[in-house]
Amino acid sequence: MLTCAKLASTPALVRAASRSLYRPVSAAVLSRPENTNVLIIYSSPFHQDVSLRSFQTSAVSRDIDTAAKFIGAGAATVGVAGSGAGIGTVFGSLIIGYARNPSLKQQLFSYAILGFALSEAMGLFCLMVAFLILFAM
Numbered sequence: 856m857l858t859c860a861k862l863a864s865t866p867a868l869v870r871a872a873s874r875s876l877y878r879p880v881s882a883a884v885l886s887r888p889e890n891t892n893v894l895i896i897y898s899s900p901f902h903q904d905v906s907l908r909s910f911q912t913s914a915v916s917r918d919i920d921t922a923a924k925f926i927g928a929g930a931a932t933v934g935v936a937g938s939g940a941g942i943g944t945v946f947g948s949l950i951i952g953y954a955r956n957p958s959l960k961q962q963l964f965s966y967a968i969l970g971f972a973l974s975e976a977m978g979l980f981c982l983m984v985a986f987l988i989l990f991a992m
Contacts (some may be wrong), residue, residue: 924988931985938978947968 949967953960 925992928985928988931981931988934981934984935978938974938981941974941977944972945974 946969947962952963
């Protein structure tokens with residue numbers, strides 16, 4: 856009974872238990888060996904921390920993060936092309952409307968300027984989001 860108490864309160868066991876409390880659940884599940892032996896846990900309590908550090912800051916993880924940033928920035932940049940298409944549509948509609956009814960020239964032009972401003976604002980917003988993804992994250 857006394858040997859069980861000494862074994863249960865060894866400093867290595869206390870350190871291993873306290874480390875497992877502050878580890879994320881996903882990291883604890885992913886780095887847990889299937890055949891856990893009590894002697895292995897007591898003999899190498901620092902092995903889990905080394906594997907945890909390499910799991911969180913590996914080169915593969917950094918490459919995936921970089922690729923995700925570039926994909927997200929590219930997807931946000933597509934909105935700038937949509938803005939250009941919107942501006943072309945607005946001024947194309949202005950020309951068609953003026954050809955149909957020249958007396959509405961002033962009203963059509965003011966609506967075209969409003970449509971241009973809204974379309975350009977959305978394009979600039981998409982460009983800003985792309986730069987934020989690239990340089991702020």
